[in-house]
Every structure is written in structure tokens, then in C-alpha cells.
Amino acid sequence: MQRRPTLSEYSRKELGAFLRSRRERAEPSALAAGLPAGGRRRTPGLRREEVSLLSGVSLTWYTWLEQGRDIKVSPQILLALARTLGLDGVERAHLFRLAGAEPPPAARQAAAATVSPALRAFLDAQSPNPAFAIDRCFDVLAWNDAEEALVAGRLDIDRPQAELNVLWLMFTEPGLAELFDDWEGEVRWLTAMLRGQAAYELDNPRFAELIESLLGASPLFRELWAAHDVEAFRTSTRRFHHPVVGRLDLTYVRLAVEDDPGRSVVVHFPEPGSPTQERLRRLVGRHP
Secondary structure, X not given: OOOOOOHHHHHHXXXXXXXXXXXXXXXXXXXXXXOOXXXXXXXXXXXXXXXHHHHOOOHHHHHHHHOOOOOOOOHHHHHHHHHHHOOOXXXXXXXXXXXXXXXXXXXXXXXXOOOOHHHHHHHHHOOOOOEEEEOOOOEEEEEOHHHHHHHOOOOOOOOOHHHOEHHHHXXXXXXXXXXXXXXXXXXXXXXXXXXXXXXXXXOOHHHHHHHHHHHHHOHHHHHHHHOOOOOOOOOEEEEEEEOOOEEEEEEEEEEEOOOOOOOEEEEEEOOOOOHHHHHHHHHXXXXX
């Protein structure tokens, strides 16, 4: 009976095949500055010895890697290979996972303070329901007019990007505390979610910066962070007390953005036909 390959054997074969395919796809002319002069090429892409030279690894070792041999590879070598082969963020993350390594922040496509046109249009399409986009650190990346109307007068959204963060705003803006029916319950839950996220962000400079800022700005955050409570996201209903339209009961959901890892959208919506639905429409309609 033929022996069935183990998962590690599959992974090694997939890793070798992936490296070979990217090597054959690589454009030598783009890397010419780092290559010695050579004759006419009979095959497309880079030769193994060229990948070895440009990556700073031995030819034998790289050949074994492509052959699926059982050898160990460090994150530093994986990064060097990714640069040599011109891998994009998705390909780099795939390379790391095939090698059994955790992708670095750059390979995990850390979110910038921009969103795609499609995500921007999706947020706008949710109006008059408040909606906003966040990343892994709960940084607010974009919002629609309904979200802006909901918090208008409670906080100044014209601020440095580092302060456009859900937890930073909740702990440092007194106006938001007045808007929520159960502000203390909200910040406890948010801190517990952030604590759960910490296990995935140990090498993320932005996450470390955020925690340090919150610890310095809020005694309550220091207390809650020290408790090490961990919770997951849960769909629920929030009650707001808006100074213009009064009470708003809004259910909220969080949706992952599959083609932009690490980002998600939070949408608040009322029960159809409820007083909240009418109040929300009036609120958004009067917001400039």
C-alpha cells in the first residue's frame, strides 16, 4: 500500500512548487542591477543560482527548498526570498504560511488610513444607517454621513489619524459618554475585545503605540487592561440618547471585508417601522 503523504510533506511540496512558479515568473530585467552579466536565456524567469545570489542563501539550500526537502527556513530568509521574487503582500503571506511561519506585519497588509472606492461606496449606501470601517486596532478608517450625524457635536472628527480610534475616542471624549446609555459597559467590552486582539498583534507597532497612549490617558483603561478580561464581538443593540432627536435603539453588526484582510465594517440599523427609524431619518436629513 502506498504511504499517504503527511501534511508537512504536502506543505513542503506546495512551498517548493510555489517558489518555482514565482521564480519562473520573475522578470530578470527588473533585477539586472544585482545580477552578473550572462548569455541569452533559454527559459523564462530567474535561474536558481540567481535567486541564491540575490537572496544571500546557498544554491544547494535553495534547491532543496524547491525540491520539498525537510529543512528549516527562518523568517529573515523568507523575507529575502519574497523581495528577490517580487512577491506582493498576498503572495508573501502565502509563502510564510506554507513555510509554517507567521507572516510579518507588512505581509499581513496592515491597514492604512484609506479605504477602497468600493468600500467607500458601501458605507455611503448604508445611510441613513450609521456605518464605519475599522482595522485590527479599531482605528476608524472611514464613515458615512449618518455616523457623522450621530456623533455631531459630541466630538471633533478633524483630528490626527492616530486619535481616530474607537477606544481612544470612547475613553477620552466626554461627549461620547453622554451619548451612550451604558458607556461603562461599552468601554469594558471594547477593552476586553482589544485585549483578545493583543495575541495577534504582538509585533504590530501601531497596536503597541495605541496601548501606550491609552494607558497614559485613562486611569479606567489602565484598570480594565490590567484585569486581562477577554471577550469576542457579539451582535447586540445599543441605546443612544441623542440631544436632537432623543432615544435611538440601534442593532449593530460587524462585517469582515474579505478582500482587504484586517478591516471590517460596523453598521447600526433600527427596527423597521420603529420610532428610531423615523428619528434616524430626521437626524441624517438635517445634518449638513
